[in-house]
Amino acid sequence: MILRPFVAFGLFSIALVSIAVFAGGCRRSSDPNAVKILNVSYDPTRELYEEFNRVFAEHWARQSGQTLDVRMSHGGSGKQARSVIDGLEADVVTLALAYDVDAIRRKAGLMPKDWQSRLPNNSAPYTSTIVFLVRKGNPRGIKDWNDLVKPDVSVITPNPKTSGGARWNYLAAWGYMLKRELGDLSKLHDPKSADAVAKANEKAKEFVKEIFQHVKVLDTGARGSTMTFVQRGIGDVLLAWENEAFLSIHELGPDKFEIVVPSISILAEPSVAVVDKVAERHGTRAVAEAYLKHLYSSEGQTLAAKHYYRPRNAEGVPEEYMKRFPKVKLFTVREVFGGWEKAQAEHFNDGGVFDQIYKP
């Protein structure tokens, strides 16, 4: 088809006008009574922050008289951190693991070194843990981590190289084996049992390697794995965040899946932080700080529990939410792996333990 000249010219003008309109739309409005912040978060917090933002905006309007507009950005935690490093103007970040927040400090210097101690509980207002989602009736009889390596059991987990959530899965399995070998995790810090610890770590490496030999699909993110397990019907057990597992059951019906809580698991601490340099530039520090503090209030904790995150402080959280969370022995990344930076370098960076699992 040959465009007539005036049609072509018309199309060209439309293109130019739309560019102009689009560029104009990007400019900031400057109403003194309206304040905007951007919260850059990871995937499974969508529902939580949708509700929390509404509640906090009302709270903020009462307190300061300003109308607050909280905009959200969701995606894989690592990818979100990278966006902030590359210049996405986040006033606050609420990511899946401290390592990603710390990357923003290390790579872009947008916050001070002590960011994690500025808020209570390691700057993680709610927690979660890693549990197993199995098909109704638990046909494979999966009760604990060692059942994952039974013959013919097929495991679904995302790839720890691309998914923050999957790193928790991997470390939880590792910690289980250490606990089984050592009996007591405090031996990890006892110089006298260094030999036993080295042996236990060797065992744990074998164990984790064996688990990944039972993995048929390594999705890039946690939601992808959930879909593979739930909708494609692949695998016998999905290693998932507790909140994701609850959400799957809630959305797809309890007649199809059930949750199995292992004997021991990891305390997953999704970290939150004000991005100082950006908030200062935007003049939003006060509201950004109040926003994160409000997550620790009983209102914030209740909303976290409602959306299947374990609250830090059960006071004031209705019993109907609290009874969802079974008691389970939890260990932290710090006590078993000496913090995220160390765990990342040892296990997940190139040439680390995870890569060795897949060495030909």
Added chain:
Amino acid sequence: MTLKQHSILPGFGLTMGFTLFYLSLIVLIPLAGLLLKSATISWDQFYAAVTDPQVVASYKITFGASLVAASVNAVFGLAVAWVLVRYSFPGKNIVDAMVDLPFAMPTAVSGIALTAIYAPNGWIGRWLDPLGIEVAYTQLGIMVALTFIGLPFVVRTLQPALEDMDVEIEEAAASLGATRLQTFVRVIFPAIMPALLTGFALAFARALGEYGSVVFISGNLPMKTQIVPLLIMTKLEQYNYAEAAAIAVVALGASFAVLLFINIVQWWSRRYAA
């Protein structure tokens, strides 16, 4: 030959200036950035990054699957284009429009849809599963996704070439005693060969860079079903921009070589076939 050729059409300076500016802005500057980024590591690190067994395996998978997908499209895309050009049938416009759908769909949507269909519990997967054929989460799945996204390139480049060819030429060949096969091999094929090669090259190039649809259907197992763009993503996930750029530079260089080769073949076939 003088450097400046005089042309009857005015405006050469302005349009050429615009072309250079536009190409620099859209293509050259980002590519230069990529090269600069990969130059921030030493040559040894660069070499180690691109020869890691996982990386080499993913190059093989990406280039292999793209080649297969582009070849499948070259054969079946030709059939589709032929039918759309030479015959008229009810609903032809709708079929014609359907060819463009893989262009228009967000690639993630295509990936999820294809996975849903080819998973062992999907519409097609459930019939293949008893036969022992696994598509989703294997290399075959990667090829299926790449074939899907590459189809429009072949069909759309072949259509004008076929439309330009008069039916009379075929009739002449037949009246001079050529068999159907001879007519196709000696008369039709040489005429559409350049267009077919272009379509093949475009589909191939598109497949090399495809990420969105493949990650859903491939299973992403290192050494088995991990594609190059995914590996680049995992490097970025470790904030290792330089090595990510290094892998990208090698992939880009290889694709450029392949495309250049196809262009040379095309130029050669145009020159000597005529």
